[in-house]
Amino acid sequence: MTSDKRTALVTGGNRGIGLEVCAQLARKGLDVILAARNPTLGKKAMDQLERRGLPVALITLDVTDPRSIDRALARLERQGIAIDVLVNNAGVYPQGTALSSPEAHFRETLETHFFGPLRLSRALIRGMQRRKYGRIVNVSSGSGSFGEGLEGPAAYCISKAAMNALTFKLAEAAGPHIKINALCPGWVRTRMGGPRATRSVVKGAETIIWLATLPEDGPTGKFWRDKKEIPW
Ligand code: NAP
Numbered sequence: 001m002t003s004d005k006r007t008a009l010v011t012g013g014n015r016g017i018g019l020e021v022c023a024q025l026a027r028k029g030l031d032v033i034l035a036a037r038n039p040t041l042g043k044k045a046m047d048q049l050e051r052r053g054l055p056v057a058l059i060t061l062d063v064t065d066p067r068s069i070d071r072a073l074a075r076l077e078r079q080g081i082a083i084d085v086l087v088n089n090a091g092v093y094p095q096g097t098a099l100s101s102p103e104a105h106f107r108e109t110l111e112t113h114f115f116g117p118l119r120l121s122r123a124l125i126r127g128m129q130r131r132k133y134g135r136i137v138n139v140s141s142g143s144g145s146f147g148e149g150l151e152g153p154a155a156y157c158i159s160k161a162a163m164n165a166l167t168f169k170l171a172e173a174a175g176p177h178i179k180i181n182a183l184c185p186g187w188v189r190t191r192m193g194g195p196r197a198t199r200s201v202v203k204g205a206e207t208i209i210w211l212a213t214l215p216e217d218g219p220t221g222k223f224w225r226d227k228k229e230i231p232w
Helices: 016-027 037-051 066-078 103-133 155-174 201-212
Strands: 007-010 029-038 057-060 087-090 133-139 176-182 223-225
Touching: 016 029, 016 037, 016 057, 016 087, 016 201, 029 037, 037 057, 037 066, 057 066, 066 103, 087 103, 087 201, 103 133, 103 155, 103 176, 133 155, 133 201, 155 176, 176 201
Parallel strands: 007 029, 007 087, 029 057, 087 133, 133 176, 176 223
Antiparallel strands: none
């Protein structure tokens, strides 16, 4: 089964890159579930997409809260919705060095960029394996790349490096039909990236969309920017 309509779940879908990914996947004809931790902000984003002629569904999901993840997954199961594409996009960017950052920053970034994606991926991969189709896109950062010098705030870099390692090990375990990749979107004009960033959200979403819709012979277990492989 490779040509049926696919369903995608995008975490942190209410603004920034995540919102643009929801829009572009919907435009490509996928059924999109916009996941947001704040239902009011999620509803605003959903309504905004609706006005653009891009209807999506909404689910409340805080990736740092295992109960919230489990509730969202149970709701999808009750509704008979199978997720074919998971975009682990939700992100936070606390400042500080390895010495100055409070331990809470390390916990928050690891919960957001590692444990949340781990729980969601493991739960959804089972169904993907049964259906012999799955795409998981981990929205990481060059800041998580040893090869690029782990440049940036310590907790953020360390958690994105953990997300990268998770990508590699999940891809290894999930088998050939599930394509699991990480990417850096570049420096993107969002609340996180700030107004001086060099890229639009449209450009920032480009490689995510490519990885979310890879063909059966597409790559897995790699790290990308602008559709080109970059070093872990
Ligand atoms: P953004 O505009 O700050 O948006 C972050 C999104 O993540 C928001 O929707 C936020 O929800 C959500 N989020 C944060 N914590 C969450 C949680 N616990 N549960 C669910 N959602 C949560 O950031 P962005 O620039 O679009 O970033 C998207 C991804 O790209 C991130 O993973 C980021 O690390 C990565 N990235 C961005 C850049 C850049 O230059 N912008 C560069 C490299 C990588 P709320 O609205 O509720 O806060």
